[in-house]
Amino acid sequence: MKFLLTSGGVSNPSISGALVDLLGKPIAESTALFIPTGLHPFPGGAGMAWKTIHGQGPSRLLQLGWKSLGILELTALPTIREENWVPAVRQVDALLVGGGDVLYLTYWLRQSGLADLLPSLTDTVYVGVSAGSIAVTPYNCDAEFDLAFMPDGHDMGRDADRALGLVDFTLYPHLNHPDMEDTSLSNIQKWASGIPVPTYAVDDDTAIKVVDGEVEVISEGDWRLLNDSHGER
Numbered sequence: 001m002k003f004l005l006t007s008g009g010v011s012n013p014s015i016s017g018a019l020v021d022l023l024g025k026p027i028a029e030s031t032a033l034f035i036p037t038g039l040h041p042f043p044g045g046a047g048m049a050w051k052t053i054h055g056q057g058p059s060r061l062l063q064l065g066w067k068s069l070g071i072l073e074l075t076a077l078p079t080i081r082e083e084n085w086v087p088a089v090r091q092v093d094a095l096l097v098g099g100g101d102v103l104y105l106t107y108w109l110r111q112s113g114l115a116d117l118l119p120s121l122t123d124t125v126y127v128g129v130s131a132g133s134i135a136v137t138p139y140n141c142d143a144e145f146d147l148a149f150m151p152d153g154h155d156m157g158r159d160a161d162r163a164l165g166l167v168d169f170t171l172y173p174h175l176n177h178p179d180m181e182d183t184s185l186s187n188i189q190k191w192a193s194g195i196p197v198p199t200y201a202v203d204d205d206t207a208i209k210v211v212d213g214e215v216e217v218i219s220e221g222d223w224r225l226l227n228d229s230h231g232e233r
Helices: 013-023 045-053 074-079 086-091 102-112 114-120 143-147 185-192
Strands: 002-006 031-035 068-071 094-097 125-129 170-172 199-202 206-211 214-219 223-226
Touching: 002 013, 013 125, 013 206, 013 214, 031 086, 074 102, 086 114, 102 114, 170 185, 185 199, 185 223, 199 206, 199 214, 214 223
Parallel strands: 002 125, 031 068, 031 094, 094 125, 170 199
Antiparallel strands: 002 206, 199 223, 206 214
């Protein structure tokens, strides 16, 4: 699988160019499925999903001129025959995984069976936004925050700090965002000091492109690499 892990979506021409490169063709000739699942735990989550779909959210990921676009709701998949959804996933060019609650999203990626399917989608581009990006890394930087939205005693709270680990680094989005106190560089450095893999701190104009394990930073903004064996950048 190919990854484009963003903080704020396809927010500038450089990230848009990286997406086209990964697709191997124009967006207008490409198909996609959007996963809104991570928004559900938040108050007003249904409205947030509607706004994202209609281009009123900050990422505008769905308004790029896709040839076709569908919705893939992970919480529904365990009650649907695999032959009615797996072929649709295999056929699209991109999976657009929205933001929200990392813990909830990761739980349903596993419960739905999609997490097991992802490694076999070698030609598919996984485009993550915020929580959708964190979910494929080994560690969840939002674990403490996410637990506040979980039902008491629910088993999804186990190992809340762990995510899918489909890439070998972790990511902390929204670097120095004015409305998110926890995204200061000093706070991210503190969190990253306890993580045994490299951590990319990225702002909303930065993305991480991964093909066959090779990592490339795409940015028109600010980013830092922490805990790297060659030192911080």
